[in-house]
Amino acid sequence: MTDTILLRKVIDESGITITFLAEKLGISREGFYRKLNGEIEYKASEIFKLQKILHLTNKTRDRIFFAGKVN
Numbered sequence: 001m002t003d004t005i006l007l008r009k010v011i012d013e014s015g016i017t018i019t020f021l022a023e024k025l026g027i028s029r030e031g032f033y034r035k036l037n038g039e040i041e042y043k044a045s046e047i048f049k050l051q052k053i054l055h056l057t058n059k060t061r062d063r064i065f066f067a068g069k070v071n
Contacts, residue, residue: 003067004038010064014054024053 011021022032025046034040042050042065051061 001067002035002038002042003064004036006060006067007036007064010054010056010060016053021050021053025049 011018018032018036019029022029025032027035027046031040035042035046047061047065050056051058056064
């Protein structure tokens with residue numbers, strides 16, 4: 001389950017826009033917001049792309065995308 005609060009914080013701190021991230025993932029902005037809000041799960045390929053774009057360590061990636069609880 002995704003830690004949406006931590007993911008939003010990382011995105012905000014990166015200065016990268018939601019539109020840019022959605023384009024890089026090949027999905028609509030609305031689709032990305034649905035994932036960001038926890039309505040739709042991320043594909044493994046999307047997690048990998050986000051890790052590269054946001055320069056996430058493996059530990060941070062795991063805390064965000066493989067969290068034990070839903071926020």
